[in-house]
Amino acid sequence: MSNVRCAWVLCAAALLVSGAVTACRSSSAKASNSAAGFQPEPDVTFKNLEGADVSLSSLKGKVVLVNFWATWCDPCRSEIPALIGLQDKFESKGFTMLGASMDEDGVKAVDPFIHTTQFNVGGHQRTMDYPIVLGTDAITDKFGGLLGMPTSYLISRDGKIVKKYIGVVDEQQVIKDVESQL
């Protein structure tokens, strides 16, 4: 190959590479919206407080925030008003909360709690009126293990885990994150 031709080949290769990099960069913002490359949601089925099955897959088509919490967990309690607010704001747009309680006493602890404990949401006293289910260690293992609570997972409409929150969620950030998926 002549030197000139070699140079053209190298130039073309460089252009191809830079073009590919540019394409990757421009698609990365879309990747987070389309959840491409994110881990698929685990294949788990919860029990609700009536004992009925609630599979995560049955919620496909909705944006879901799975929140692992417990009645004895003060940080968990502190974020509940924000989570009630999320349900209020986005339910009609295809979003749902799924509050998965890790209370050892199960329904016995959770049922009275969700019906009687009041939270201040925008100046109004509200109960936890979003869907509540019971979590188990087997379920949290499928999410990769649960070291602390609260821990929440934002799941896209097509069933990909797009974000994990450990600890109390930042209300403004989680609103932006949910909106980005709707």
Next chain:
Amino acid sequence: MPQSAASVVKTNVYTSLDPVPRGKEFQVAVVVNIASGYHMNSHKPNDSYLIPTTLTPQLPAGITLVDTIYPAGKNLTFPFSPDKPLNVYTQSVTLRVKLTAGDAAALGDTSIPVTLRYQACNNSACLPPVKVPVNAAIKVAAADAKAKPMHPEIFAASSAK
């Protein structure tokens, strides 16, 4: 990222007498060292829904429980509870059980299993409640045996409180 619930705490166990003569009261102390950045609910948390720290001995035959002594917690606020202090243990606390070796207590080496139950959090997240087994080894002797007081730095200090 939170540590695992069991790894947040390290325990050391001490007994107050060696040997323990039959008929004599003695103590078992569990010194609980809590990892930096973490706290656990005290034995008397400020809200009834919080899981308290407890110490529960599984008593062998002839050993009876006189009392369980918990230290007072500290009222502290946290980012998730800025307006409502929580009564908690931090750093290092000593929990004690007062026991008596009765006339029927078996002579010789005896093991007293004790269960420490606690629930710990850091500034943003909570670990699940956990039960940690610890073991107090004592030697029971005849009623007229001479008993040596042990670990005065723990038991004398605790008595002074």
